[in-house]
Every structure is written in structure tokens, then in C-alpha cells.
Amino acid sequence: MNPTDIPLIETRDLKRHFTIRPGALARLLARAKNIVVSAVDGVSLKIWQGETVGLVGESGCGKTTLGRVISRLDIPTAGEIFFKGFSLREGLPSGGDKSTPIERLGFYRVAQVIFQNPYSSLNPRKTIREIIATPLINRGLKDLNEREETIIALLRRVGLHPRNLDQYPHQFSGGQRQRIGIARALAMQPQFIVADEPVSSLDVSIQAQVINLLEELQDEFHLTYLFIAHDLSLIHHISDRVAVMYLGRIAEEGATDDLYAQPLHPYTQALLAAIPSLDKAARRQRIILQGTVPSPINPPSGCRFHPRCFARVGSICENETPPFFEVGKQRVACWKYQ
Amino acid sequence: MKAIKILERVLTTIPIMFGVAIIVFFFIRLTPGDPVDIMLGRSAAASQREIEQLRHQFHLDEPLHVQLGYFLGDALRGNLGYSYIRNKPVVDLLVERLPATIEMTIGALLISLIIALPIGILSAVRQNSLLDRLSMAGAFLGISMPGFWLGIVLILFFAVYLQILPAQGRISYDVELQEVTGLYVLDSLLTGNLPALKDSLLHLLLPSITLGAGVAAIIARVLRSSMLEVLRSDYVKLARAKGATEWDVVMKHALRNALIPTVTVVGLQVGVLLGGNMIVETVFSWPGLGRLVVDAIFNRDFPLIQGAVMIYAITFVLTNLVVDILYTYLNPKITL
Amino acid sequence: MTNTPLLELKNLTTVFPTRRGLVRAVADVSLSLAQGELLGIVGESGCGKSVTMLSILRLISTPGRIAAGQALFQGRDLLKLSDGAMRQIRGKDIAMVFQDPLSTLNPAFPVGEQIRESLRIHHIAQNHFAREKERVIELMSEVGISSPTDRFHEYPHQFSGGMQQRALIAIALACEPKILLADEPTTSLDVTIQAQIMDLMRRINEARGTAIVLVTHNLDLAAEFCQRIAVMYAGRLVEIGTTDQVIETPQHPYTRGLLTCIPRISAQRTRIEPIPGNVPDLANVPPGCAFAERCSEMQPICQNDLIPFFEIAPGHLVRCLRHSSATPD
Amino acid sequence: ATPTPQVIEKVVEKPVEKIVEKTVVAERTVVVQPTAVPGRDTLVVALARAPSGIDPADHSSREAETVIRNLYDGLVTRDKTSGVHNEIAESIKWLDTKTLEIKLRKGVKFHDGSELKADDVIYTFERVFKPNAIEFPQPHTALRKGFLGPFGSAEKKDDYTVVVNFTAPWPAAMQMLVHTQIVSKAYVTKVGTKGLIEKPLGTGPFKFVSSKTGLEEVVLERFADYFGGAPDLTPVGKACVSRAVFRVIPENSTRVAALLAGEVDIITEVPAELVDTLKKVPGVQVKSVAGTRPIWMEFNVTQAPFTDVKVRQALNYAVDKNLIIKKVYNGLAQPLGGALMPTNNFADPSLKPYTYDKAKALALLKEAGWTPDASGMLMKDGKPLAFVIDTIDSLRPVTEAVATMLRDVGIDASVRVWEYNVVRPKLLARERQAYVGDWGDSAFDPVGHIEAKWHSLVTGSTYGRGNFSGYANARVDKLIKDGEIENDVAKRKVIYNEAQKLIYDEAPALFLVLPEAIEAAAARVQNWAPASDSRENLHDVCLK
Amino acid sequence: MTAHAPTRVARGWDYSFRIRLRLWWRALAELGYELWQRPVVLLGGIVVAAFILAAVFAAQITIHDPTRGTLLLRFEPPAWEAEGNWKYPLGTDDQGRDLLTRIIYGTRVSLAVGLLSVAISVIVGTALGAFAGYYRGWLDEILSRFADLLLAFPFLIFAIGVMAFLGPGFVNLVMALAFKGWVEFFRLVRGEVLGERTKEYVDGARVAGQSNLAIIVSEILPNVIQSVFVLGTLRLGYMIIMEASLSFLGLGIQPPTPAWGSMVASGRDYLLVAWWVSTFPGLAILLLVVAINIFGEGLRDILDPRLKIE
């Protein structure tokens, strides 16, 4: 098989539903039913080796959940994830890609996560050395000397000084912590990294440092990123391809430049129009969407965007879920492009 | 929906009460000391046959689980058995004694609230002031003071030295009071009996202070710290930004929210009050449940211990139920 | 711009004594706000934007205090008013919208009640309940809260973030203030909601002529919304000017850094340029220019002497020595 | 001011009469004047414990006796010491050694106005004696059965004469009859035991008014038709106070405080330590009388080391009873010279209490093989002489004092406090080593007492029911049984003297002390004195 | 050493241990500094330490035997009273035993009962709470229900019941207190673990390949242990009062072993003649518990970052 034909990561109709069970009595007396939160509701996504896929969407649309399911921190309700064509449900074939896969680590040997909150993603009771040593130990790096060297090299790579090794996370600034988190992820020598809003809690002046670092590392280690953010400018900057999520589903997907130049889905259009811009010329015609993102508990029928949509094509929007339509190189889930 | 939640919360108390009954049964029944021996008293000389008869009468000759069955079945029917020592149905004894205990517990709770609320609020508002420091020092003393010791000291000072408060009992014997509920203060109010009201209040004072001191201290501290937290919050800032007066800011915006954690603590403190009853009732000769149960424990009066401990546990469970419901009303966010 | 500013800050300085030392959260800030003006204050987290706003309303909590300066509102120094007089101004003349709507609404009271309180405090409807309620419902629909009669009795947690922010704005607008201090009103909201809220604020400004101070760390947002922008760094203003002046001809290295460190959507993807280093600890800000150690154009003198404002164009003030040729302000 | 809690110190302004005069050392005296409520005609007595019952046939505590004593009368009664006097009985005479003829006083009225007749007396006896005669709450035999001894039957000769047949001679009858109070047949058959408990009805000086919860408080009222009580015991007539209240105050300090605060008039069980203090308080009178609860430390003679009589005797020499009396009992106690308390009518005065003689104790222990090691601990075969003394809470001070004295001679004695009800079965099962306990002897006769403590245990009978030492001596057993049926006082004395001597010599117990019963009252209480059997008789008491 | 020698030499176990030690030492020094800033808390700590020292070295610092006295010396008043004697600084009790000696030895009992019962509660409660909170499911369900059940009993009533069941004595007392004491720690730890397990650092550890057990023990517990420690300190004071209360009711330690509660209890009969017998042990309880509480509260302030004003 030609390796370029096989995506590094592929999800097929991935779903993650959270069920909230009401008490027995409420069920009995008020006929209360299970509340199902369809956080991720049928996402099919392909990520190829070496690229950065940006995932944007408003708060609560399921970005984090999708990221967690893909990084196996959460179990999908339905659907499957493939790594290089192997279903993760069966587990990675031993000896598959890495020379010594450790069964317990499984997927984490090849995929890692960079978290959103630099303040809570590092254990406050552990020194930097311990934090970075953990994946190394679990990876099987037993030799102390070698481990120490590796830790120092990693730390240097992310732009921190080794003299800080024995300090605790709270002694670092947000940007520095995020670097530590990156070093921890790199320690596993992954191929794939899910980065869930890695800069959104950083000061603007620091954001750029981290983004640049991530870009450098990608080149250096041939990393593949799933980059989650709600900042459209940032996504534009960093991604090769972009997927726009709305209420648990992907609304539109395509190469970054295409998608920004010519947003197809009305939601994408509104999103892009809502970004404030310095450049008066670049300001698009303002589209102010009405209402807020509906709750994923009882998502609207048909196209999930239809209650807020300004470009409805008819009752089909309300009744039937739009499939993906290929428009040029973009894929868009909107009946308009039927 | 809220009603259902409350009902649900009410229903959860049922298995707890069953569990309480079972725990009490096993603990007490496995205790060494033969109840029949005790029933027969110090000087009686019972024959073996009589002993057997008694054992049979109280099902003491059956295996434990059968005894448990009898016990639970009877308990459901409101029959907690006979007190070996006092030769009376346990339920009657409990019903006789409960009002005194409830009265003192409520008295202590009220006193502690009367002391704690203003102190908690004021010392939070005037954080680090002399008042704050003094009351928090007092609160430390209150928490650390063993109740029995405080009671003795109070009696010596107020009853013996100053002679302004009675040292013991619930009411003076020369005060006539028609009992309605068994809560003397309430009864004297109901019957419009002012002398009895004054007398019973005076009698209630020292025991309530003794019992309530520690609780007052805890409530004051909890209230203070939650007030401090709330006073730092954004919505208090907003209230100020609206131009609200300091009184409104503190008493309305802050207090309402600070009371939420406090209420839970008050609920839990009722447990402390109920436990403390045993000691305070002993010190003040208060004819309540606490003394009854202490006596019963010393005399291995199983049915009475079972009954009394269950009543305590149930009172406590019910109080917390009430507190939880109150909590829902105070905290609109919580739906139990 | 009118001649007599509605609000004028003169050398406002607010400090917090902490165990690390004295934190100068706001140092020597002078600003003016005209009737109906839209002013943006931009700066990174912790640079003192919120404290400036709170100082205007005298809501600094102990042990913090306003150490120096004046805050002239229609010529009266707010900092010298009695507590009672100050309360009259809060909410009535100057209202504030806070950063985080969820923590700013009181969780224990219905939203409608909280809006009504503003009216009641300032006797807007003669403390007449029905009239007050009517007005509240009016306000709620004005800020775009749907079915206000039902939502009058709902509690904050039953509102979505955007609705909470609207409710906060309704509270602020209740007494038709002359100045609205909006402290990052959209930071915690999504872009589409942010657009809605900004639209609402713009309409308010247009309809009522309310002057708005928009505090944000999003330069783009400020640029789109405001007429004038002030850039803050480490407790001090570093650059003030009209939006065009600041955005198109930024003069302070920090302002320029801010403009280039965030990616922009444009046809050609430019590399973003991070500002090196970190924001200084406000408890020990270096004596000279606080930005000096992150500045690529730093001169030795920058680290030692406090840099004054230089007016490089009418109304465009910059605290940077590179402009020492211009006349110091 | 000194930090004593005897709070106010004032120079005494006027000399105050002391009822029981003892030397008052301090010139400055504590003045805590009980506030007298003017015109009050209610007498309040504070008891230390709630009465165990209020049915004359079915109780087992002294508090119950006290309350019942004021509600009911017996055929005979006792004075403040040990003398027995006719009360309802006009005369009592032995027809033969087993038959007693009782003539009843005429015109004795129950509280409901009916007259007391022979039927009531017979009914009372049968109610006490017959198995399962008490039907409430479950049918059971009266707890007071033992006080009727070898009761056989009672017959009515006429309305005012009852003949009681015993199955054996019963010389202790008079002292024992004091403890049986007469109930009304008509009333009890009508209301049942339950009714009797709820509203007692007797012929006593006081009528029942009300009681609270668990007899925490019992209120009585003067019975206007009272026949006057025992004619030998003045005053004869109706009760002096119009109301009497018994109230339970278990805490010693609270009880004293209540007296000082003027809330109660008489308190029982005053701790001996407080006597001196209370005596200094003007307006408080303190009185004591020889008690009826002798205290021993019983050795478990079935277990080493107490199988050895020398050890037992040695321990008797090792304890300084006089020091205990002086210090723990404030002088208000007598040393015990053996099995019977000195005030028992049959106590052998020639048996002198073991003297305190450490040297003798050590010598005896040496004979028994116990020798002190370097540290002074007594050792035998490499093992120390160590044992646990069990006791009950009220006797903890004396027990600790004994333990300390024993440790002084090199015995490793420690104390364990129990509830009586819990430790009793263990004692009877001979599971414990030594026990400091008391045993009431309120009948002043060996019967009811000596067979309980020193007769070997016969299960299912009264014999040995309180024999915690496991002492079993065939001769003593026989003597005890002989004494029970010997009507001749002189011969009885001989029998009991021999038994006492045997017990004294074999020392199954460390004979300790007989504490006095101490009570205190407000000064306005008149004509009051504690009774040695602690049956507080309020009939005589007046209020100033 | 050549210029090309590796900048760092091989590090063995002892190195990481040394690092740990240094970090602990630093943390301790920091704690010490924070304490130094709070004189009242420091004083509380010193008083507690003094009591602990007194308990440990009771035999060395006293000249009398705590269980031996002579009736001849019954109720000697404190030394400063008119008839006092400096040989018995706080006077003697009803058995003529030196009160100060007994109070010092009583510290042993109180502290031992308190520390042991708290220690058992902490160990049991923390272990169960951590597992229940981490794994949830039926284990959590059962334990939580059982904890709820135990919570339905007021502490003292429960302890009295257990003491009546087990009989008095040191070990039984500790068991009785711990039998209910663990519940608080269980609930605390369970709650905290529930909160911690959703934090990103736990995911971080999982992604770094940590096993569940390793996550509980080496990632989550260190974050929880501080609140456990603070609660433990405060509970210590409570347990001491409970011990005293049970001893007061006669369900505690057996004589002649000196225990504060039973000293107050037996002394209260003598209040009017010898106030000191009951008062000083009462004061000792008060002093120790106040000190513990002040210290515990102070620790909470220091350790709980939420209360720190930055």
C-alpha cells in the first residue's frame, strides 16, 4: 500500500454521547428519560502524516471531546479510530511501527496530547524533572544517565534552561509551563499530537512564542497535529486543513486557504465575518447570527445550524441531516450545495 | 421537578434509617453482658427456669438474624420493645424524654445562632479588627472547650456564685405548667403562662449555652470565612458598583450567599448538639434522652439503647434532610 | 472631541501592598473621556486595566488603595466625594460591566430582581414595584433577552453566557448612565456572541450617547469598536491616540509587538513575531521603562529613567524615547 | 481573692447556728446563702438517682424505698437507726416459731379514703410472694420476694387480724417486714399494676400528685387523713409540709450547687469531702449517720494468689483503713471488723478490724513465698504479685487508695472500673481477681446479707448471690443456715459469732470500711435527720 | 576533567534522594518562614510541640509517680496558695498524687489516643476515599452508602455505643474513635479525588503512560494529602475532646492511668474543696486543643493557596 493513501489517523462516524441518568423516582413519576448529550455526533475525519489539521468551533461544540476521544482519553460511544489503517479498537500491532512498543502505553507511544490549561495540566506537586521523566521511564528509558541527558535535551529544545529542572510548575509562567507540557509530550517521541487550545490561556505576547515553537517542532520531528482552537486567525495561521465544527458535527472541511477565501457553509461565513479586524478593508460584511449555539442535549433536527441559519434552502434543512457535498476541494454539510 | 428531587431526597433517608437500625441492632446485641441477668436485678434470686422464660420472652434464645427480624418488624410497627430496667415500653420512655432533649437542642441551636451570626458577619466585615481578633479567639476557646467542664464552671458562677440562674432541671417545681407538647417554653407560650415562660427560659439558658458554645464558635468561623470569600466576589463588587449601601451589600448580597455553606455546617452541628446532650444533660440534671441513653448503656438495657440511638440517628438524619431542603431554597443552583 | 471631558483621570495611582512588595497596579495614569466617546484600553492580562476601572468607581478592596491622582467626573473629583455621594454616582452616572458574567451576577437572586435593584437604589421608578418591573422587562428586551417576562424570575445559572452578559449590560444601563465602563465584556464569549454583544454596545452608544470605555486585550476588537485607543503595559499607559494613529502608525515598540504577535487572516501568511520575555512582576517593576528588557530597541537610558509621554501627533502620545525629538507632553 | 470556686468571701456578719458543730478553722467563711423563698411550703429533696420503681412490691433501689416510704406505710417501720416499731400493726406477736399474729390498727385510711383491712395485708403479701403475681409489663415475680423469707401463707382471722404462717422459723422477720409496704387490694385489683405505677395509692403521710418521666421528679402532697404513723416515733400526726418533691440530680456537684442556690432543701449522698465546706456555709446543715453499705475488697479465692489464706490476711494488714477513713471519707466511716458491719445487730464486737501493719503483711507474704526483688516488687517463681481490682465508679476513690497502698508493699495492683451490671456476672463466674464492692445491709440482721455474701453459691437460690469471692466453707454455710431459723437471740449470736470468726480468719475479703450516709439540708429544714437505712422520712420534717 | 567531559555525572538513586531531601528541606524552610510570619500560629505550634515533648519525656521531667500517691497528701493545694508546696506545683488529687505529674502523663494518653485514632482514620479514609473517588462504580457506591450510614450517627453517640460494646480501655477507645473518624477523611479524599481526576494533569500522566495505581498514588494523592493533613490536625483536637468526653462518662481509659477527661470527671466532685483537681486537667485540654486548632488553622492558611492573597 502506498503510505500516502493511508491517513495517519482516521475517524469513521465517531460519536461520543454522555448519558445523564435521572433518579429512579424522577423516571417513575415524571417520566424523566435519560438525558443524552451528543457532544460528538458522527465525525469522520482524516489526518495525513505531516499535516496540521485545525479544528475550530464555538464553545461547547465538542472540540475537546473529539480531541479526547481521538487521543483515547475517552471512549467513543460509536465509530472507530484508525491509526495507519489499524483500528484502535483492536490495539496497535506489536512491532508495528516502533521498535519496542510497550503494551501498556499502546497508542500513547505514538500519539500525545498538549493540553489547554498550562496551570492544571502539570502536577503541582512534581518537579519538572519528574514530570518529564515519567514518560521516559514508562517508555523504557531505564538508564539514569541517558534519561538525564534526554530530559536536559528536551528542556533545551523547548527553550527552557536545565537549571530549572528541580523547580515546581508554579514557579514558571504560563508560557514556560506550556513549554514543559510540550516537552513532556515530545518525550514519548510521538508522531501525532493533539493540541487542545494550547495557547488560548496565554498572554497574547506569549502565544506567538508557543505557536512558533510548535511549528518548528513539527518540521524537526515530522509531527502531525490536530490543532484545536476557537481563534480563527490562529487556525488560519497554523493549519494546512481546517475542519469547522458545529454542535458535534463537522460543518465544513477543506484546505485552509480555500476555506478562508471562500467559506461555503453559512456558519463558516458568519464565523469569519464575526472576527474583528484591524484592517478596515479586510472587514467583511457583518453577519450577526441570532441566538446562541443550541444545547447538544436536544440538538435541532436536520441541519443543526438551521435555527440560526440565514441561508436556509427549504424545509429539507429542518428535516434531513445534510451529508457532505464536495465543492471543489472543500467538503461542506449544507443542503445549499446539493 | 424540584418536588420530585425533594421527594427523592426524602426517600433516600429510608434505607439509611434501615441501615441505622441494623447497625444499632448488631452493635448492641453483640455487646457482652447478659440482659437477663440485669433484668433480674441485684437482689433477686431467679431460678434457671425463670431465666429461660425471660430469655424466651425477649427472643434472646433465638439466632441473631431471627432476632434482627423480630426487631425490624417490631420497629416498623412502632414497637421498640420493653426496657429491661425500667419496665416500660421503650417508645413510651423515648416519647417522654424526647421533648426535653429537643427543647435543649433547639435552645442551644438558637443561642449559638444568636451568638454566631452577628459575630460571623461583623468579624468578616471588619476583618483583622480588634473585634474580629477577639471573637475569633473566643471561637477558638469555644471549639476547644470540653462541654462538661464548661457546664460545671457555668453552674458554679451563675448558679452558686451569682445565684441568678438555676443550676439544674427544666422548671421550678413550684411553677405550675400544663404540658401540651412537652417543650416547656412552647407550652408556657401556648397556655399564656408568663411565669412559667420566664422560669423555663431561665432554666434553659445555662444548658443551652454550655451545649451551644462550641457550635456557636464553629458557625461563627464558617460564616466568617464564607463571608470573607463572598465579600471578595465579583457580584459583591457589582452590587457596590450599582451604588448599593454597605448594609445592603453585606446583609443582602453577601449574607445570602455566605449562608449557603453555613447552613450545611449548621445541619452537621446538630449532630454535635445531639451528642453533647448526653454530657450536658448529665451535668444539668436535664431529664432528656441523653441521660436516659447513658444510663441505658451502663445498664446494658438493649432495647432502650437501640431505641434511643435510633431516635438520635433519625433526628439527625431528618435534620439534615430539612437542612438539605432549606439549602435548595437558599441555593437556586442546587437541585438537590 | 468636546472641550470639557466627561471624565478625566489625572495621575491616577493605585497600589496593593502584598507580601512580595507594593504592587503598583495602576501607576500615574492620565486619560480623558469625552461625552459619547468610545475609548479602548488595551493591554495584556495583569497590566492594570481592571484596577483602573475599579479605581474610577472607588471599588478597590482593602488592602489596596488609590495612592494618588484625581478622577474628575464632570469636574468633580470622585476620589474626594463622600461615600454617600459616591454611591449616588455609582450605577447612576457611571456604570460598569464586568469581565466574567457568571461570577458577577449574584447566584442567589433572580436576574430580573438584580436589574430591578439598580432602579430601586437610585429611585428611578419611585420604588414602585410594578413600574420597576415594567422597566426591567423593557431593559431586558432592549439588550436582547428573549421572553423577558419569563426570564425575569430565572436565576443566573439558567442563563447562557451571552445572556448573562446581556443581563449585566441591562443592569448597567438601568439608570441610563453617562459612562459605561466595560471591562472585557466579551472575553469569555464566543466570536458569534461577541459580535452580538459588541453590536449591542455600539447601538447603545449611538442611541443614548453613552460614553463607553472598552477594556480588552484584543487589539482588533478595540480597533473595530473604538474611536481612541490607550495601550497599557505594567500599570502604565504607553501609548494613546485615535484608533488610526495607534493601529496604523503604532509608535511604541510594545504596541507594535502586540500588532505583530498575533496571526491575522490575510492572503499571505506572515510569520508571527513573538515579543520575547515575560511581563514583569508588578511588585518590582524596573525603574525605567517597564518594557525595556523585552524591547529590541532598548537604549541604556531606558532602564533607568522614567520615560515621559511624547506627543508625536495631535492627540497621539507615546512613552518612548525613540520620540524624544518630539516635545515631551 | 483565692481562686477557689467557693466564690464570695465575706466576713461573717452574725454568728450562725451550726446544726452539727465541728471546729471551724477559718475566720473568714464562704457565704453562699441559700435564698429562702418566703412562705414556701414545699420540701424538695434531691436524690442522686432515679428510683428504680414506684411499685412497693417491685423495685430494688434505695431511692425507690425513700419515695415509697412516704407514700405507703408498712406493718412496722424503723427509726433513724436500727430500731423497729409498729406502724400499721397495732401489735405483732409470735404464736410459735413459725406463726406470726398481726393485729392491725383501726382507722388507717388509704389515700382514696377506704380503710386498710386484713385483706389488703394478705393481698400485699401474696402479691410480693407468689410467682408471677405482678402482671405488668410481663408477668413476673416481685423483686421484693426475698424480704418475706420463708413465707408460707397468710390468713385473715378478722378484718383487723392476720396470721402469717412461715415454713421455717424466721427470726429476722421484724427487720425484714419493714421493707414491705401495704397496698390496697381493691385499688390494685381495679387498676392493675400499671395503674398502681401511674398513680400510687397507699396509706402513707403523703399522697401522690404527679411524676415526671422515669421518676425524675415525683410530687407528693400532704395526706389530710393520715393516721399519724408509728406511735413510738414522734411526732405523731399528719405530715408537716404540704408538698414534697423528689427530684433527681445525679451530678454530685450540681446537687450541692442546687442546695447552695436554694433550689432544693435536702440533698442525699453528699460527698464526704464537701462536708467541711458545707458546714462552713451558714444556712446549710450537714448530718450523717452510720450507713448500711459496708465495703470489702473480695478476693477471688479460687485463683492464685488468693488461694493462699496468708496472702489474704497479709493484704488485710497492708491497707491502712484509718487513713482511708480519715482522708477518703473525711472521718465519716468506721473500719470493718469482718463480715458484718458494726451496726448490725449481730455484729461480733470482739472482732477487731485488722490493724495496719506493713511489716506483718510482708512477713505473711514472705511465708506465702512472695519476696521483694530489688525494686521492691513482690515476686514468686519469677512472677510478680500483680492483679486487677475491679470496682464500680462510685467506689473508685477508695479502690484507688487501696491499690496505692498495695503498690506500697510491692504489689502491682491496678484498677478497672465497671458498671455493676456488667461485672456482676463475671464475678459470679469467678473470672475476675479482686473486687471492691459494697452490699446493702439495711435490715440490720444477718439474714438477707450474710447468706448472700459468704454462703457458697447455690444457683437458683438466694444463697451466695453476692458471693463474689468464691468463698465456700461448709461450716460457715451450715452456721448461716442455722442462724436463719434460730429464734433465740442468744443462741443466734453464738452461731453468727462463730461464722464471723471463721470468715474473719479466713479473710476471703479485705474488710474495708462502713461509710456514713451524709446528707445536707437548708437551715430552714427542721426536724430532719438522715436515716441509716437511707429511707428519707419526710413525715416529720418541717420548714421554717 | 577535560572540557569535553559530560556536564553532568551519572546519577543514582542517592542523587534523586538527595534532590528530594533538598526539596523537602526547602519546602520545610518555606513553611518555617511562613510560620515565622505568623507568630500566633507559631506559638500554637510551639505549645503543641511542648506538649508532645512533655508526653515523650514524661518520665524524665517529672519527679513523682503518676499512679502513686499517698492519702496523707490528699488535696494539697497548688504551690502559690497559702498552704501550697512547690513540690506539688499544681497541687495533688484525691489520692494525693501530684497533679502536674498526672497532667504530663495524661498528655501521653490524650495525644496517643488522638494521634492514633487520627492516624488510623487518615490511613483508612484516604486509601478508601482515593480508590472510591478514582474508580467510582460499585466500590464507591458501597463505601459511600456505608459512610452515609455512619454519618447518620452523631459522633459522641456512636463512640459511646462502640465503647459500650467493646468495653473501656486504650485500644478500644482508639478503635471507637477511628471507627467513625475515617468517614470524614474518606469523604474529603473522595471529593478531592473526584475533583482532581478530571484535571488535565491526570490526563497528562495517563498520556505519559502512568498506570491507574501510579496515577492514584503518585499523581493524585500528593495533591490531596495537604488537605488531609490540615483536616487531620483539626481532627486531632476534636479526638482529644472526644477522648476526654468518653473518659468523663467513664468509658475511657481506666485508672490509675491518668487521662485528662477522667481527671476532670473525678475531680468535679471535689470542685468546692479542691478546685484544682478538675480545673487544671480541664485547662490542659483547653490549652492543647486551642493550640492544635490554631496551628491547624494556620497550616490551612499557609498550605491552602486559595486563601493566599497574591
Ligand SMILES: Nc1ncnc2c1ncn2[C@@H]1O[C@H](COP(=O)(O)OP(=O)(O)OP(=O)(O)O)[C@@H](O)[C@H]1O
Ligand atoms: N463528561 C461530560 N458529561 C456530560 N456532558 C459533557 C461531558 N463532557 C462534555 N460534555 C458536553 O459536551 C459538549 C461538548 O463539550 P466540549 O468540551 O467537547 O466542547 P468544546 O468545543 O471543547 O468547548 P470549549 O471551546 O468550551 O472548550 C458540551 O455541551 C459539554 O457540556
Ligand SMILES: Nc1ncnc2c1ncn2[C@@H]1O[C@H](COP(=O)(O)OP(=O)(O)OP(=O)(O)O)[C@@H](O)[C@H]1O
Ligand atoms: N486585591 C489585589 N491585591 C493585590 N494585587 C492585586 C489585587 N487586585 C489586582 N492586583 C494586581 O494588580 C494588577 C492589575 O490587575 P488587573 O485586574 O487590573 O489586570 P487586568 O489588566 O484587568 O488583567 P486581565 O486582563 O487579566 O483582567 C495585577 O498584577 C494584579 O496582580
Ligand SMILES: [Mg+2]
Ligand atoms: Mg474545549
Ligand SMILES: [Mg+2]
Ligand atoms: Mg481585568
